[in-house]
Amino acid sequence: xxxxxxxxxxxxxxxxxxxxxxxxxxxxxxxxxxxxxxxxxxxxxxxxxxxxxxxxxxxxxxxxxxxxxxxxxxxxxxxxxxxxxxxxxxxxxxxxxxxxxxxxxxxxxxxxxxxxxxxxxxxxxxxxxxxxxxxxxxxxxxxxxxxxxxxxxxxxxxxxxxxxxxxxxxxxxxxxxxxxxxxxxxxxxxxxxxxxxxxxxxxxxxxxxxxxxxxxxxxxxxxxxxxxxxxxxxxxxxxxxxxxxxxxxxxxxxxxxxxxxxxxxxxxxxxxxxxxxxxxxxxxxxxxxxxxxxxxxxxxxxxxxxxxxxxx
Amino acid sequence: xxxxxxxxxxxxxxxxxxxxxxxxxxxxxxxxxxxxxxxxxxxxxxxxxxxxxxxxxxxxxxxxxxxxxxxxxxxxxxxxxxxxxxxxxxxxxxxxxxxxxxxxxxxxxxxxxxxxxxxxxxxxxxxxxxxxxxxxxxxxxxxxxxxxxxxxxxxxxxxxxxxxxxxxxxxxxxxxxxxxxxxxxxxxxxxxxxxxxxxxxxxxxxxxxxxxxxxxxxxxxxxxxxxxxxxxxxxxxxxxxxxxxxxx
Ligand SMILES: Cc1cc2nc3c(=O)[nH]c(=O)nc-3n(C[C@H](O)[C@H](O)[C@H](O)COP(=O)(O)OP(=O)(O)OC[C@H]3O[C@@H](n4cnc5c(N)ncnc54)[C@H](O)[C@@H]3O)c2cc1C
Ligand SMILES: Nc1ncnc2c1ncn2[C@@H]1O[C@H](COP(=O)(O)O)[C@@H](O)[C@H]1O
Numbered sequence: 102x103x104x105x106x107x108x109x110x111x112x113x114x115x116x117x118x119x120x121x122x123x124x125x126x127x128x129x130x131x132x133x134x135x136x137x138x139x140x141x142x143x144x145x146x147x148x149x150x151x152x153x154x155x156x157x158x159x160x161x162x163x164x165x166x167x168x169x170x171x172x173x174x175x176x177x178x179x180x181x182x183x184x185x186x187x188x189x190x191x192x193x194x195x196x197x198x199x200x201x202x203x204x205x206x207x208x209x210x211x212x213x214x215x216x217x218x219x220x221x222x223x224x225x226x227x228x229x230x231x232x233x234x235x236x237x238x239x240x241x242x243x244x245x246x247x248x249x250x251x252x253x254x255x256x257x258x259x260x261x262x263x264x265x266x267x268x269x270x271x272x273x274x275x276x277x278x279x280x281x282x283x284x285x286x287x288x289x290x291x292x293x294x295x296x297x298x299x300x301x302x303x304x305x306x307x308x309x310x311x312x313x314x315x316x317x318x319x320x321x322x323x324x325x326x327x328x329x330x331x332x333x334x335x336x337x338x339x340x341x342x343x344x345x346x347x348x349x350x351x352x353x354x355x356x357x358x359x360x361x362x363x364x365x366x367x368x369x370x371x372x373x374x375x376x377x378x379x380x381x382x383x384x385x386x387x388x389x390x391x392x393x394x395x396x397x398x399x400x401x402x403x404x405x406x407x408x409x410x411x412x413x
Numbered sequence: 414x415x416x417x418x419x420x421x422x423x424x425x426x427x428x429x430x431x432x433x434x435x436x437x438x439x440x441x442x443x444x445x446x447x448x449x450x451x452x453x454x455x456x457x458x459x460x461x462x463x464x465x466x467x468x469x470x471x472x473x474x475x476x477x478x479x480x481x482x483x484x485x486x487x488x489x490x491x492x493x494x495x496x497x498x499x500x501x502x503x504x505x506x507x508x509x510x511x512x513x514x515x516x517x518x519x520x521x522x523x524x525x526x527x528x529x530x531x532x533x534x535x536x537x538x539x540x541x542x543x544x545x546x547x548x549x550x551x552x553x554x555x556x557x558x559x560x561x562x563x564x565x566x567x568x569x570x571x572x573x574x575x576x577x578x579x580x581x582x583x584x585x586x587x588x589x590x591x592x593x594x595x596x597x598x599x600x601x602x603x604x605x606x607x608x609x610x611x612x613x614x615x616x617x618x619x620x621x622x623x624x625x626x627x628x629x630x631x632x633x634x635x636x637x638x639x640x641x642x643x644x645x646x647x648x649x650x651x652x653x654x655x656x657x658x659x660x661x
Binding site for chain 2: 111165166167168169172191192193194196197198199200201202203204205207208209210211212213225226229230231232233234235236237238239240241242243244278279280281282283284285286287299300324325326332333335336337338342345348349350351352356357359367377378379380381382385386387391392394395396397398399400401404405407408409411412413
């Protein structure tokens with residue numbers, strides 16, 4: 102029962118999720134970590150953490166991620182090592198090639214997995230459906246290898262040093278059909294830095310329409326809080342991206358996070374679940390946000406806002 | 414430019430859940446249905462390309478007859494044709510991709526668009542698997558698309574909002590992210606007209622399953638949140654106190 106973890110790296114740095122995958126993989130069997138990069142050497146040193154038995158480098162492709170290169174490298178790794186379980190982070194990069202590998206090789210597959218277990222020889226993955234309101238156990242009948250994309254920040258990252266043996270696998274890769282050109286940062290708008298705020302008043306799609314923005318900006322100012330938002334508010338063009346909390350926005354850790362009309366999608370939670378005190382106001386008693394909130398109220402956010410106005 | 418857009422009718426749950434007798438899914442009597450949010454952005458993107466470059470937009474879904482409502486919504490937005498595929502197991506994105514691949518092969522499109530994810534499954538896998546099965550290049554999580562001669566420039570949005578600008582050979586499969594455009598609303602007349610459009614129905618060939626749901630359940634919430642009651646005045650007071658206490 103062997104486990105293969107694929108390293109995720111960006112601009113020369115191994116991302117935290119890789120060490121989380123090592124922690125998740127250890128109970129399943131001996132863990133090997135693959136490093137796919139033009140120059141994998143320096144990255145291999147960074148994944149030599151406790152619990153890693155072996156590191157396999159594949160020197161291929163460009164410095165930065167390209168899905169076709171990763172696909173060909175991972176297919177070669179799977180064919181040569183025949184792991185029982187392959188673990189990747191549920192990240193934008195993994196979304197770009199993992200399912201292609203599974204479709205091609207006929208692997209078992211699941212994304213956004215937040216629990217993995219072995220029952221005898223069978224791999225059982227736990228994940229959520231229906232906006233996090235329901236969990237499910239998945240089985241993978243007949244699959245020799247199961248490829249799982251694990252939800253980031255679910256397992257603690259492996260620490261320490263491992264002293265793993267390092268080997269390399271030679272893989273010929275064809276030129277990629279989708280090629281990295283450059284990175285661009287989201288435009289800085291000179292707006293406030295929400296990561297520095299002690300108190301965030303955070304509003305989501307529950308506010309209904311653009312007219313409510315001014316009201317909540319006013320309320321936040323009165324309360325000494327900073328206004329932040331979920332993604333749909335930015336998508337609609339009502340607030341700049343610099344105010345967005347979550348996976349594709351900012352990771353925040355204020356003393357108090359007030360979530361008004363935010364359902365608690367996994368990508369939103371990724372950006373705020375480490376906040377000191379989380380208070381959720383939502384008319385849906387089953388909203389996922391109540392799963393991470395310390396305090397909650399099932400009540401109309403506008404009614405609470407009106408009462409707050411009176412108190413400040 | 415012929416664009417195939419893969420769309421899904423998603424299920425949303427209210428505050429009550431019941432499971433089917435075999436325990437492998439929720440009882441359909443307890444769900445609401447809607448066009449997947451990501452797929453309305455994908456459809457809009459295809460329509461804007463058609464407006465600029467000419468061509469046609471074909472929307473495809475795998476699902477039971479009731480999922481035709483989602484197809485008709487896209488037809489009302491301006492899609493030209495709609496195809497529904499029957500007989501595909503829900504919840505297995507790779508099985509769905511096998512079924513979609515049959516239609517994509519027949520349509521020979523210049524571009525295929527999917528959403529990044531379906532809101533009820535969050536696999537973010539169908540488009541990427543589909544691309545492999547029809548042997549096309551792919552780019553996932555696209556926030557901007559600029560087609561050129563034989564290739565396109567796409568913005569791939571990474572964690573933290575960092576954008577990876579990529580050049581991709583066409584035809585290709587792209588998965589579009591929310592915010593790439595502002596999806597249009599269909600007017601009443603278009604909605605009425607869409608009711609009349611004939612939807613092509615096909616049967617899926619059998620495909621291998623990459624996963625199967627063994628059991629669904631309501632997750633234990635642990636301690637859960639301490640509830641502050643339902644009186645807005647009291648809730649506001651407690652919030653004000655918490656803010657004061659925790660920032661002291
Ligand atoms: C790759 C990727 C990256 C993403 N990155 C991010 C990110 O960085 N940040 C982010 O936020 N999302 C992100 N998302 C989107 C995410 O999946 C959700 O779509 C989004 O978080 C939903 O925002 P919401 O909670 O405001 O809206 P909804 O999910 O629509 O929730 C609205 C909530 O408001 C409640 N409500 C409605 N009316 C009222 C009322 N009057 N009073 C009280 N409550 C009310 C409803 O019950 C509901 O729970 C990302 C998605 C993908 C695929
Ligand atoms: N049943 C389906 N029929 C058609 N397209 C689908 C279906 N399921 C998923 N898709 C497409 O795949 C995307 C990602 O869905 P998923 O992989 O389930 O998260 C969706 O946005 C759709 O474009």
